[in-house]
Amino acid sequence: MAEHAPHGTVASQRHDDILVLTIDHPPVNALSADVRRGLADAICAAQSDSGVRAIVLTGAGRNFIAGADIREFGKSPQPPALPDVCNAIEASAKPVIAALHGAVLGGGLEIALSAHYRIALAGARLGLPEVNLGLLPGAGGTQRTPRLIGAAAALDIMLSGRHASAKEALEWGLVDRIAAEPEARAAGIAYAQELLRQGAGPRPTRDATALQDRAAAQAAIDAARAQLQSRQRGLFSPSRIVDAAQAALDQPFDSGLQTERALFLQCLDSPQRAALVHAFFAERETAKAPETRHAQPRPLLRLGVVGGGTMGAGIAVAMLDAGLSVVMVEQHEEALARGRARVEQVYDLLVAKGRLDAAGKAERMARYTGATQYDALSDADLIVEAVFEDLDVKAAVFAELDRIAKPGAVLATNTSYLDVDRIAAATSRPADVLGLHFFSPANIMKLLEIVVAGRTSPDAVATGFELARRLRKTPVRAGVCDGFIGNRILAVYRQAADLMMEDGASPYDIDAAVRGFGYPMGPYQVADLAGGDIGWATRKRRAATRDPRLRYVQIADRLCERGWFGQKTGRGYYLYPDGARTGTPDPEVLAIIDAERQRAGIAPRPFSHEEIMRRYLAAMVNEAANVLREGIALRPLDIDVVFLSGYGFPRYRGGPMHYADQVGLARILADIREFAPQDPHFWQPSALLIELVESGRDFASLNRA
Numbered sequence: 001m002a003e004h005a006p007h008g009t010v011a012s013q014r015h016d017d018i019l020v021l022t023i024d025h026p027p028v029n030a031l032s033a034d035v036r037r038g039l040a041d042a043i044c045a046a047q048s049d050s051g052v053r054a055i056v057l058t059g060a061g062r063n064f065i066a067g068a069d070i071r072e073f074g075k076s077p078q079p080p081a082l083p084d085v086c087n088a089i090e091a092s093a094k095p096v097i098a099a100l101h102g103a104v105l106g107g108g109l110e111i112a113l114s115a116h117y118r119i120a121l122a123g124a125r126l127g128l129p130e131v132n133l134g135l136l137p138g139a140g141g142t143q144r145t146p147r148l149i150g151a152a153a154a155l156d157i158m159l160s161g162r163h164a165s166a167k168e169a170l171e172w173g174l175v176d177r178i179a180a181e182p183e184a185r186a187a188g189i190a191y192a193q194e195l196l197r198q199g200a201g202p203r204p205t206r207d208a209t210a211l212q213d214r215a216a217a218q219a220a221i222d223a224a225r226a227q228l229q230s231r232q233r234g235l236f237s238p239s240r241i242v243d244a245a246q247a248a249l250d251q252p253f254d255s256g257l258q259t260e261r262a263l264f265l266q267c268l269d270s271p272q273r274a275a276l277v278h279a280f281f282a283e284r285e286t287a288k289a290p291e292t293r294h295a296q297p298r299p300l301l302r303l304g305v306v307g308g309g310t311m312g313a314g315i316a317v318a319m320l321d322a323g324l325s326v327v328m329v330e331q332h333e334e335a336l337a338r339g340r341a342r343v344e345q346v347y348d349l350l351v352a353k354g355r356l357d358a359a360g361k362a363e364r365m366a367r368y369t370g371a372t373q374y375d376a377l378s379d380a381d382l383i384v385e386a387v388f389e390d391l392d393v394k395a396a397v398f399a400e401l402d403r404i405a406k407p408g409a410v411l412a413t414n415t416s417y418l419d420v421d422r423i424a425a426a427t428s429r430p431a432d433v434l435g436l437h438f439f440s441p442a443n444i445m446k447l448l449e450i451v452v453a454g455r456t457s458p459d460a461v462a463t464g465f466e467l468a469r470r471l472r473k474t475p476v477r478a479g480v481c482d483g484f485i486g487n488r489i490l491a492v493y494r495q496a497a498d499l500m501m502e503d504g505a506s507p508y509d510i511d512a513a514v515r516g517f518g519y520p521m522g523p524y525q526v527a528d529l530a531g532g533d534i535g536w537a538t539r540k541r542r543a544a545t546r547d548p549r550l551r552y553v554q555i556a557d558r559l560c561e562r563g564w565f566g567q568k569t570g571r572g573y574y575l576y577p578d579g580a581r582t583g584t585p586d587p588e589v590l591a592i593i594d595a596e597r598q599r600a601g602i603a604p605r606p607f608s609h610e611e612i613m614r615r616y617l618a619a620m621v622n623e624a625a626n627v628l629r630e631g632i633a634l635r636p637l638d639i640d641v642v643f644l645s646g647y648g649f650p651r652y653r654g655g656p657m658h659y660a661d662q663v664g665l666a667r668i669l670a671d672i673r674e675f676a677p678q679d680p681h682f683w684q685p686s687a688l689l690i691e692l693v694e695s696g697r698d699f700a701s702l703n704r705a
């Protein structure tokens with residue numbers, strides 16, 4: 001075995017006549033300029049080294065290569081370009097074998113596709129996730145993948161962005177074999193030795209023949225293009241991916257590469273790419289709240305949930321799915337039986353859909369225990385309270401938890417807007433109390449607001465973040481206020497929507513405008529889905545404390561008085577005949593709205609979709625600025641992540657703060673000032689927004705601060 005001088009982030013090592021190149025660039029071996037240069041130099045040097053007969057590419061650490069270095073996008077490109085590195089690998093006169101493990105993604109898979117042979121460990125995950133970043137595989141991936149595995153499979157992997165298992169990759173022909181060895185380097189060397197014994201030479205992927213059945217390939221491309229309309233929902237890069245696949249079919253390899261390059265650069269320049277890359281890093285940044293750097297999480301083995309309603313059951317499922325043990329406490333046997341049934345129902349549905357087998361359900365339910373006495377929670381490490389949204393009720397629960405919980409247990413409330421400080425005050429240990437605000441359905445929704453009260457200790461906060469990590473949730477740190485980050489801002493832009501509805505826009509116009517912006521649903525569709533009764537109860541409770549200077553739109557109350565709570569009652573803002581899932585507009589609702597306008601003395605006026613969105617977003621951004629100014633959210637990116645992961649804000653627009661920066665804060669402020677004369681109390685520009693505009697800064701500058 002002979003050592004060669006390492007090429008920076010690419011180490012060269014000889015194993016007899018095999019050169020092993022190991023990419024060693026933590027944390028994920030992203031293809032930064034150093035790595036690209038190291039690879040290109042090493043491949044070049046190997047060509048003239050007569051002692052080298054084959055080259056093995058492998059990655060150090062947990063992954064082969066996770067892709068291009070996302071941090072370099074938008075900066076001036078440094079040579080060598082990745083496509084050139086790939087071409088140099090493919091052109092090697094000596095066989096190149098890629099030995100794959102961990103993440104083999106994006107540019108990492110493109111490197112592997114440029115090698116002549118591929119062997120993967122069973123746990124490797126292969127994918128072309130560029131679409132998730134608003135891009136397309138830009139280093140030959142759109143040309144080599146279809147030639148190697150056919151257009152249908154190539155389009156599947158490129159348009160979905162999903163990570164395929166080694167087994168699936170083998171079935172497609174994306175890899176040649178799955179290794180018997182437990183370690184990629186050894187597997188690569190053994191495979192190289194076998195190939196050399198057989199006299200196997202270079203086998204460039206550009207010559208692969210999976211596109212030979214042209215009719216089948218064209219049919220796959222046509223099918224993908226037909227699906228774009230319904231699936232891409234405003235995304236820019238998917239249609240460019242299909243264009244590139246068409247080029248793979250129609251053009252010789254080298255001109256196909258040029259077409260791919262041109263399409264890649266279009267994507268790179270698009271605001272969607274910038275927004276999606278922002279979202280990628282923002283989601284990783286939110287997981288690093290200050291407390292997670294300075295404090296250690298407490299143990300998390302046994303968990304408790306108080307309350308077996310929809311939220312409590314969903315939270316229990318999320319915990320069981322993460323492999324944790326859960327004790328659910330309800331007031332009496334009947335309620336407990338209902339709670340357990342809700343948990344089982346989730347699994348029964350998955351079993352019926354074939355997404356879970358009976359053994360999987362049994363294994364999860366074996367970790368579930370029900371109890372009607374709080375004492376069953378005495379050895380729990382963390383308890384989440386998910387009972388009725390009422391301060392007195394919650395305070396009573398926390399007094400009980402204080403009595404029975406072991407010292408050091410973290411006590412969490414799932415309240416969506418109540419004062420966590422007051423809940424903590426019901427205990428003798430406020431340092432152990434925090435908010436864990438799950439979103440419904442709690443086992444599916446990614447967002448988890450971690451609400452830090454005045455006296456919450458840093459290690460309790462760190463424990464909340466650790467729980468989020470175990471549950472695969474997206475955690476965002478929030479301070480205490482009515483509604484925390486998400487619901488507080490939501491209340492304001494929902495109010496903006498209600499004001500427009502009373503002033504002349506129909507709920508159907510507003511929903512259509514909001515969908516047109518890229519949301520999966522409009523606010524009135526969401527209201528119908530969630531059920532109008534909950535909001536109605538809240539409004540009644542708050543009626544006495546409502547600010548009399550704020551206009552109060554009563555339309556929702558008129559619908560609720562009729563028992564029209566949305567989907568579950570067959571009608572709300574929309575009609576849902578015979579249990580339909582999609583609603584149809586209801587002329588009676590329009591008549592009720594008209595009557596309300598008359599009662600309020602309002603002459604309706606038309607609203608364009610453009611004006612609807614300007615008002616909706618100005619209200620959202622303005623309240624978000626208030627939330628920032630008050631320190632409820634640490635940074636603008638925390639707000640972006642809340643809205644991307646919990647409220648359906650279109651990901652390709654990067655979240656409300658990123659979007660506001662794109663539009664320009666001066667423009668948003670001008671909108672607010674334009675709207676203000678009609679309703680000065682509602683449209684009060686945030687002091688932070690004014691300050692940023694006056695100093696020529698944007699929200700992004702606060703992310704860096």
Ligand code: CAA
Pocket residue numbers: 027028030063066067068069070071082103105106107108110129130133135136137138139141281284285
């Ligand atoms: N470039 C730069 N940094 C990256 C990166 C990349 N491609 N992928 C991950 N990182 C960074 C993360 O930002 C994070 O950094 P911090 O610790 O500073 O926050 C660190 O690596 C670890 O990442 P995760 O926290 O996500 O770690 P994980 O173990 O949970 O997941 C992963 C690992 C599956 C590789 C995941 O990071 C991932 O999916 N990465 C992105 C993969 C991707 O999209 N690749 C395609 C890139 S585009 C491309 O390649 C274009 C082309 O064709 C030319």
